Amino acid sequence: MSEHFMGVDLGSTTAKAVIIGADAGMVAWRTVQMGAVSREGMRQAVDGALESAELRRADIGRVIGTGYGRRLVPGVDRTFTEITCHARGVAAACPGVRLVIDIGGQDSKAIAVDRDGFVEDFAMNDRCASGTGRFFEVLARALECEVDELAGLARSGSEDLEVSSMCATFAETEIVSLLAQGAEPPDIAASVHRAVAARTLGLVAQVGKRRPIVMTGGVAKNAAAVHALAEALESELIVPPHPQITGAYGAALLALETYEGAPPRRAADLERAEESAAAAFAPQSSPSCADCEVSDSTARSVVLGLPIPVRRP
Amino acid sequence: MVADYWENVFTARERGQQVVWYNGSAVNPIFQAAGLEWCHGEAFSARLAAQQLEKPAQLAAEEYGYIGELCSYARTHLGCAVLTQQARSEDQTGVVGLIDQQELASRLPAPDFFVNAYAGCSTGQQWDEISYRVFGKEVPIFNVSLPFLWGNKPDSGYLRGREWDEASQYVARQLHDLIAFVESMTGRPFDWDALREAMTYIKRASELRREAMELCKAAPTPATYWDWIASIAHINFLPATQELVDYFQAVKDEIVKRLESGIPGVQNERYRFYFDGIMNWNKLGWLAKKFAAHDVAMVCGRYTHNAFWQEPHLIDTDDPILGMAQHYLLCPTNHGTKTLKYLTNRDCEEYGVDGIVFHASRTCRAFTNPQHLLAKAAQRELGIPSMFFEGDVADASFYKDEILESRLVAMLETIDLRRSRATA
Numbered sequence: 001m002s003e004h005f006m007g008v009d010l011g012s013t014t015a016k017a018v019i020i021g022a023d024a025g026m027v028a029w030r031t032v033q034m035g036a037v038s039r040e041g042m043r044q045a046v047d048g049a050l051e052s053a054e055l056r057r058a059d060i061g062r063v064i065g066t067g068y069g070r071r072l073v074p075g076v077d078r079t080f081t082e083i084t085c086h087a088r089g090v091a092a093a094c095p096g097v098r099l100v101i102d103i104g105g106q107d108s109k110a111i112a113v114d115r116d117g118f119v120e121d122f123a124m125n126d127r128c129a130s131g132t133g134r135f136f137e138v139l140a141r142a143l144e145c146e147v148d149e150l151a152g153l154a155r156s157g158s159e160d161l162e163v164s165s166m167c168a169t170f171a172e173t174e175i176v177s178l179l180a181q182g183a184e185p186p187d188i189a190a191s192v193h194r195a196v197a198a199r200t201l202g203l204v205a206q207v208g209k210r211r212p213i214v215m216t217g218g219v220a221k222n223a224a225a226v227h228a229l230a231e232a233l234e235s236e237l238i239v240p241p242h243p244q245i246t247g248a249y250g251a252a253l254l255a256l257e258t259y260e261g262a263p264p265r266r267a268a269d270l271e272r273a274e275e276s277a278a279a280a281f282a283p284q285s286s287p288s289c290a291d292c293e294v295s296d297s298t299a300r301s302v303v304l305g306l307p308i309p310v311r312r313p
Numbered sequence: 314m315v316a317d318y319w320e321n322v323f324t325a326r327e328r329g330q331q332v333v334w335y336n337g338s339a340v341n342p343i344f345q346a347a348g349l350e351w352c353h354g355e356a357f358s359a360r361l362a363a364q365q366l367e368k369p370a371q372l373a374a375e376e377y378g379y380i381g382e383l384c385s386y387a388r389t390h391l392g393c394a395v396l397t398q399q400a401r402s403e404d405q406t407g408v409v410g411l412i413d414q415q416e417l418a419s420r421l422p423a424p425d426f427f428v429n430a431y432a433g434c435s436t437g438q439q440w441d442e443i444s445y446r447v448f449g450k451e452v453p454i455f456n457v458s459l460p461f462l463w464g465n466k467p468d469s470g471y472l473r474g475r476e477w478d479e480a481s482q483y484v485a486r487q488l489h490d491l492i493a494f495v496e497s498m499t500g501r502p503f504d505w506d507a508l509r510e511a512m513t514y515i516k517r518a519s520e521l522r523r524e525a526m527e528l529c530k531a532a533p534t535p536a537t538y539w540d541w542i543a544s545i546a547h548i549n550f551l552p553a554t555q556e557l558v559d560y561f562q563a564v565k566d567e568i569v570k571r572l573e574s575g576i577p578g579v580q581n582e583r584y585r586f587y588f589d590g591i592m593n594w595n596k597l598g599w600l601a602k603k604f605a606a607h608d609v610a611m612v613c614g615r616y617t618h619n620a621f622w623q624e625p626h627l628i629d630t631d632d633p634i635l636g637m638a639q640h641y642l643l644c645p646t647n648h649g650t651k652t653l654k655y656l657t658n659r660d661c662e663e664y665g666v667d668g669i670v671f672h673a674s675r676t677c678r679a680f681t682n683p684q685h686l687l688a689k690a691a692q693r694e695l696g697i698p699s700m701f702f703e704g705d706v707a708d709a710s711f712y713k714d715e716i717l718e719s720r721l722v723a724m725l726e727t728i729d730l731r732r733s734r735a736t737a
Contacts (some may be wrong), residue, residue, distance in 0.1 A: 068715075083723035084730070119727045120735070121692060121703070124720065206685060 001059020002054070005259065006018055007251025008046060008083065009074070010069030013105030013133065014218060015041035017049040019060070024092065024253060028052035029245050039072060043077050046073075062259045064251040068106070069097040082247050082252055083111055083122050089250025091117030093240050096212040101200060101229065101237070102247070103219035105133040110203040112210065123201070123206035129282035132196075133218050135171065136225070140194045143185045147222075157190025159183075164195070171195070192225045197232035204233065211235060215241040232290040314560060315546045317585070320359065325350040331499060334424035336390075336440050337431030337458065338641035340491070341550050342515060342633075346507035347495045352444035352549045354440065358389035360546075360593035362707035369395065371708065376409070377447075384436045385676045385708035390438070394447045397423050397675060409593075411477065412459070418515075426498050428491065430457035433646030434679035455494045457487045459641055464649040471622065471652050484638035485524045511553035512633035521561035523550060525568045530664050533577035535568045538588050538611035540578065541602035541618070545592075548621045579610040584728060585727045587661050588614035589687060590672025591680045595709035603717070604670075611665045613628060619645045619656050646679040649664035653683050661697055664709075667722050669699035675711040700724040 004027060010133050015038060018029040030048035052055065055074065063297035065073035066085040073079075082102070088234055090100045091113055096207025100111040112121040125132065127184040140147045161183055171192070178188050196219075215234055230237045240246060327333050331345050336354040344351040361367040367385075370392030370423065375381060377395045379388050396409065402422060427445055431437030442519070444452045460480045468474040492503050522544070529536050547560055571577075586604070588611050604611055609667060622628075628636035649655070661669065669691055671684045688699040699721040704712040 020640075049539070081719050081723040082727055083719075084726040119723070121688075121698065122723060175514050208689075256638070 002059070002259065004055060005252050005255035006046070006049070006060045006062050006083065007065045007089075007248040008042065008063060008065050008246035008254070009067040009082065009245070009253055010038075010042045010065065010072060010080075011067040011104050012036055012107070013093070014244065015045040015046040015069075016245045017165050018044075018252045019049050019053045019055065019141045020249070020252040020256060021182065022256065024256060026249065026252075028055075029242065029248065030067065031179060031244055033270075039069075042069065044071060045176070052116070064255040064256040064258070066251045067246055075194060078258065080251060081199075083109065083124075085120060085247045085250035085254065087111050087113050087119045088110045088242070089246035089248070090216060092253055094212070094214050094238055095248060097212055097214045097238075099204070099207070099213045101204065101213060101215045101216070103132055103196075103200065103217040103225070107220060108132050108200055108203060108217075108219075109202070110207050112207040121204045121207045125262065135192070135196055135220065137224065138169075138172045139175060139189060142172050142179070143189060145185075151222050151224035152195075154189040154228075155186075155187050155234075157186035157188070158185070159187040159191075161187055161191040163188070163191045190224070193222075193228040194232070196225060197228040200229055201232050209233065209235070212238055214238045214240065216240065216246045218244050220244075229262055243300075251282040314551055314556065317362075318546075318551050322350055322352050324421065328424045329555065331425045332422045333426055334441065334499075335428040335430065337429060337434075337437050338644065339549055340428060340430050340457070340488075340509055340630050340637075340641070341378055342418075342511040342553055342637070343488070343492060343495060345552055347506050348501070348504070349495070349498050349499065350422075351550070352424070354390035354393075354444075355386045356546060357393065358386040358420065359592070359594045361389055361393075361599055362709075363703055365595065367595070369409045369557070369708050373399075373409045374625070381708075382676055382715040384434075384440075385705050387436055387440045387443075388676075389707050390446065391443060393421050394444045397421050398447055398449075399670055402659055415498040421614055421689065424452055428457070428494075429454065429489075430459060432459035432644035433461060433648075434677075434680055436732060437679070453494075453498065455491055456483065457491055459467075459484060459643070459644070459647065462648050462652065464652040469651075471640075471648075471655055471672050472627075477639075477726075481635060481639045484494055485635045488634050488638055500657060509633060512628055512637070513630040514553040514558055514624055515548075516625045518548060518553070518557045518561045519622040519628075522621075523559065523563050523623065523625065525561070525565035526613070526732045527570060528536070531572060531590045532585065532610045532665060533579065533582035534585070534610050535571035535576065535578055535662075537578040538614045538617055539597070542592055542597060542616075545617065547620065560709065566634050575608070579605045581608045582610040583608035584667045584725060585612045587612065587657070587658065587664070587666045588616070588672065589669055589684060590614075591616055591674050591677050592707050593672055593674070593704040593712060594707055596704065596712055603721075606681060607721060609721075609725075611670070612666065613660050614647045615653075615657065618660055619643075625631050641677055645647055650683045650686050653687060656693060657687050658695055661695055666697060667728055669697060670721075671699055671701045673701050673717075675703055675705045676698060676708065677706050698724055698727055 003022050005020050007018045014031055014033045016031045019027045021027050028049045030045045032041040032045040062077045063075055064080050065079045070079040071227055086100055086102050090097050096114055098113055100113060102109050107125050109122055109124045114120040123295040130143050136147055137152055140150055161178060164171055175188055215237045226237055226239055321464045329552030330350045332350045333648060334352050334354060341351045361370060365391050370389045373395045379391055428440040429441035441454055445452060462480060466474055466476055469476050498504050544564060548559060549558055586609050622640055627639050671688060673681045691697040691699060702717040702720055
């Protein structure tokens with residue numbers, strides 16, 4: 001039986017590749033941001049992961065592709081949608097999860113997970129990039145800063161401005177208009193984060209709020225976005241240390257589980273695999289709100305990861 | 314048959330026929346008995362969309378002042394009204410080319426009067442009122458008021474309860490008033506025997522259609538939702554004649570033959586789905602092929618199976634008015650959620666459905682309003698998963714194929730995982 005399996009998630013803005021071993025433990029991973037469904041980005045992610053693992057492509061027993069560009073992954077053995085892969089990856093990394101909120105570059109989704117870690121229901125954003133990573137790119141461009149700087153900016157904002165959460169393109173117009181009216185960039189940044197959270201709340205409503213909640217996707221690396229969503233949901237959010245690669249990790253797990261040479265798996269094998277997965281994603285540090293100014297925190301400890309404090313009005 | 318029907322409408326003036334434009338319920342047997350030609354606005358919009366000819370009419374409507382988020386059936390038909398009216402006065406629209414204008418305008422004859430009998434949709438109920446204004450308030454109009462069936466009284470239920478009985482009588486009285494109005498428009502006494510004859514044909518055609526649908530509960534199904542969509546026009550507005558009965562007899566015979574010969578509606582049927590939502594006419598063939606490519610047999614749906622003379626036992630051919638009134642109330646957008654849940658779950662169980670596809674039609678909120686409630690009820694009560702995709706009845710711009718594709722594949726993966734777990 002092959003010892004290694006790969007999952008490749010070619011998203012709208014970022015390519016992710018994860019290699020796992022036969023015990024489901026993560027061996028190597030690489031993310032590359034190269035632009036819309038970039039083949040070059042995918043190549044770099046795959047090559048980078050192989051290099052980190054000191055493996056060749058021939059050493060990989062099976063490759064599963066996911067994400068927008070899943071059909072473009074060369075040598076892919078099978079594809080799964082990002083819904084299935086994110087649910088699988090998160091369920092393995094955070095056993096007991098019941099709701100996954102994944103916010104990527106162009107889409108956002110809420111995935112209800114059943115007690116066995118399988119997809120029960122899901123909802124995705126419609127027709128517009130509102131409430132996605134794209135929304136934050138628009139914000140950064142309008143405020144003339146880097147995306148990575150947005151969280152800090154939003155954290156210092158205090159005034160609640162009205163920003164449409166329906167359309168990323170028109171939101172840019174609104175932001176420019178607010179700037180023209182003399183609104184402060186930190187207030188605008190904070191308000192946009194709240195608008196994204198409000199939009200995501202609608203998706204959660206479609207599948208039903210349930211706990212524990214795990215947030216993944218590139219936007220989960222934005223502490224202010226996580227914080228705004230936690231406030232909107234009035235709930236802790238668990239953010240794995242590598243929130244962007246859970247889809248690729250789920251794909252790699254599916255590669256392992258659908259590998260024809262795989263021997264029948266016993267309960268003990270599965271348990272060991274789950275432990276490896278959870279260890280690979282064991283929260284090391286929040287992405288995070290460690291330095292958020294929190295008052296009247298209602299955060300409670302949960303066994304699955306680091307809770308995000310909730311600030312109540 | 315459908316092409317002949319429309320050709321007959323287009324040439325009505327040449328034959329000196331009076332023409333009525335109407336929307337909503339299938340009140341056409343009354344027009345047939347009165348010797349009129351009838352044009353169903355939604356049906357004409359659907360026809361244009363299915364033929365990819367809807368854009369000129371929609372542009373004309375938008376130029377006239379109707380917004381792009383207005384019901385695309387109404388937007389298309391109001392555009393036709395604008396073009397028809399402009400053709401009469403030899404005006405030209407600025408955005409629609411002359412050829413398109415002539416094609417659309419000259420083909421749809423202007424109405425002698427309007428009848429509106431729309432259930433469960435506020436836009437539909439105002440639609441002919443707006444057409445009436447487009448024609449300068451010079452064309453008479455009659456409105457049939459169809460109360461919404463809330464279905465939430467203790468004795469309420471599908472086809473039963475005081476609300477149902479009272480609403481049925483209320484609409485029946487209005488149909489008598491409508492007939493008096495039609496008499497005033499034609500100047501002739503109404504031919505009740507002709508109505509009884511028409512309703513006898515409709516009742517028989519409907520019985521055959523329902524019997525044929527019943528046969529499609531077999532697995533694999535011999536015919537799909539898309540096949541039933543193809544015969545919507547026949548049961549909805551074609552003339553009620555022996556030819557209509559023969560058509561549905563032929564449909565049933567073909568289904569029987571398919572069952573006997575083992576010919577499935579979809580090769581390699583692996584999944585059986587329910588379709589909730591009004592039809593996306595621009596994408597009819599596209600959707601049929603897409604689902605078939607994934608081995609999905611769309612076995613039934615709200616639009617096809619809970620509409621269009623679907624309860625023929627209600628029709629008393631000697632005294633058809635009450636049964637007609639009741640069918641007008643049974644529009645699938647005219648029920649409260651309790652009844653819709655009952656109908657959806659009943660059909661899902663009877664047809665052995667694996668999943669539900671909700672077509673969230675962007676400009677038809679009457680159909681989409683209860684969809685999340687229906688999805689949750691099917692998941693909770695039957696364990697049936699569902700997916701949503703956005704599109705529209707007659708505006709292709711709201712449809713995004715990648716969204717449907719990724720959601721469909723995700724749901725199939727979910728079903729596969731459930732099946733593999735069940736057999737593990």
